[in-house]
Amino acid sequence: MNSSDLQIVAIDLAERSYHIAIRGSLFDNPLSYVELPAAHSALIVTNTTVGPLYAERLQRALSGKYPQVHTVVLPDGEAFKTWESLNLIFDALLGHGCDRKTILFALGGGVVGDMAGFAAASYMRGVPFVQVPTTLLAQVDSSVGGKTAINHPLGKNMIGAFYQPLKVVCDLDTLKTLPDRELSAGLAEVIKYGPIADMDFLGWLEANMDAALAREPAALAHIVKRSCEIKADVVGQDERESGLRAILNFGHTFGHAIEAGLGYGEWLHGEAVALGMALAARYSARRSELSAADADRAAGVIAAAGLPAHLPTLALSCDGARLVDHMRYDKKVEGTTLPFLLLRAIGNAYVARDVDLADIAAFLDAELHS
Numbered sequence: 001m002n003s004s005d006l007q008i009v010a011i012d013l014a015e016r017s018y019h020i021a022i023r024g025s026l027f028d029n030p031l032s033y034v035e036l037p038a039a040h041s042a043l044i045v046t047n048t049t050v051g052p053l054y055a056e057r058l059q060r061a062l063s064g065k066y067p068q069v070h071t072v073v074l075p076d077g078e079a080f081k082t083w084e085s086l087n088l089i090f091d092a093l094l095g096h097g098c099d100r101k102t103i104l105f106a107l108g109g110g111v112v113g114d115m116a117g118f119a120a121a122s123y124m125r126g127v128p129f130v131q132v133p134t135t136l137l138a139q140v141d142s143s144v145g146g147k148t149a150i151n152h153p154l155g156k157n158m159i160g161a162f163y164q165p166l167k168v169v170c171d172l173d174t175l176k177t178l179p180d181r182e183l184s185a186g187l188a189e190v191i192k193y194g195p196i197a198d199m200d201f202l203g204w205l206e207a208n209m210d211a212a213l214a215r216e217p218a219a220l221a222h223i224v225k226r227s228c229e230i231k232a233d234v235v236g237q238d239e240r241e242s243g244l245r246a247i248l249n250f251g252h253t254f255g256h257a258i259e260a261g262l263g264y265g266e267w268l269h270g271e272a273v274a275l276g277m278a279l280a281a282r283y284s285a286r287r288s289e290l291s292a293a294d295a296d297r298a299a300g301v302i303a304a305a306g307l308p309a310h311l312p313t314l315a316l317s318c319d320g321a322r323l324v325d326h327m328r329y330d331k332k333v334e335g336t337t338l339p340f341l342l343l344r345a346i347g348n349a350y351v352a353r354d355v356d357l358a359d360i361a362a363f364l365d366a367e368l369h370s
């Protein structure tokens with residue numbers, strides 16, 4: 001694929017349909033926003049890291065179309081995905097006299113995107129918004145599909161709404177300033193699409209991981225486009241996660257337990273998901289549903305991306321039962337049962353509702369001592 005070609009991925013959701021535009025030199029080009037509805041004002045929502053890098057250029061690009069372009073800068077980090085930060089967005093909207101046509105622009109990673117989306121869903125009962133994702137994770141996953149949320153002290157992403165953007169503008173050039181660790185964390189959500197949906201894509205990642213880590217433009221362009229295509233297909237079939245969309249949570253139940261059990265802030269979300277995927281693959285092999293060779297293959301791609309595929313020895317103070325306890329605070333809990341995303345083969349994920357949590361605890365104990 002030529003990285004200078006504009007790639008468009010469509011999300012087909014009837015009257016809520018939209019496009020994802022993928023290329024370099026996009027976010028600060030007024031043409032990227034030409035089809036958006038007219039409005040008296042726009043509000044850029046960003047954070048203290050991304051704002052100084054990119055907000056002024058976005059403001060300039062929007063200023064020919066919107067008479068007033070305001071910016072609100074939130075504190076950076078998952079710890080600030082809170083009511084307090086959300087309220088800063090409402091303060092800015094009300095303080096600037098923004099109306100029901102005002103368009104929000106989420107400029108940043110998944111944290112900014114999830115919060116700006118939730119603010120857009122609830123300000124004056126809903127105003128339009130555009131995602132301008134600047135992390136790999138946000139470009140391949142969080143900016144697409146309309147899940148918006150903030151955290152609650154008792155659980156991650158527990159307060160939110162399904163609310164689709166008008167457009168997603170993935171500017172590959174913004175990935176140049178992303179720290180290496182964040183790039184790898186984004187690759188976790190990219191790798192996810194192989195085991196759940198596309199064996200060929202997993203093979204492509206095995207062959208091209210070095211190019212991805214070196215941020216070669218053609219490799220990044222293919223990664224973002226293929227990931228968005230797979231996500232668009234899944235979301236188009238099941239927007240509100242009544243079935244199929246659950247496969248996008250592959251590795252997340254184990255991952256959330258790792259984040260909570262080993263300490264929020266120690267692990268990036270993508271790192272925990274990566275280890276969660278390796279564990280889910282090995283647990284699928286333990287149930288004799290996936291071959292041990294395929295479980296090893298999944299772990300190999302994860303490790304090649306510089307991501308953890310095994311529980312670290314420092315976790316020895318933590319046992320399987322404690323990790324399982326953390327799984328009980330999961331949005332996927334159905335009464336007393338917890339569905340698990342498992343694999344029958346690479347490219348064939350399914351929801352298992354017969355998983356015994358005592359067996360998960362025993363599996364995790366074995367993993368901790370292997």
Ligand code: NAD
Nearest residue numbers: 049076109110111112134135137138141142147174177178
């Ligand atoms: P993030 O938003 O915290 O960004 C990671 C770090 O990179 C931050 O410090 C950020 O300021 C910085 N950053 C962002 N863009 C940059 C750039 N271009 N250059 C330099 N630094 C940059 O984290 P994330 O990994 O993007 O997103 C994680 C969040 O996404 C979590 O809250 C998770 O729950 C959410 N999420 C949501 C969905 C969804 O469907 N809505 C899916 C997956 C994850």
Ligand code: GLY
Nearest residue numbers: 145147245248249
């Ligand atoms: N990232 C999971 C989803 O969008 O459903």
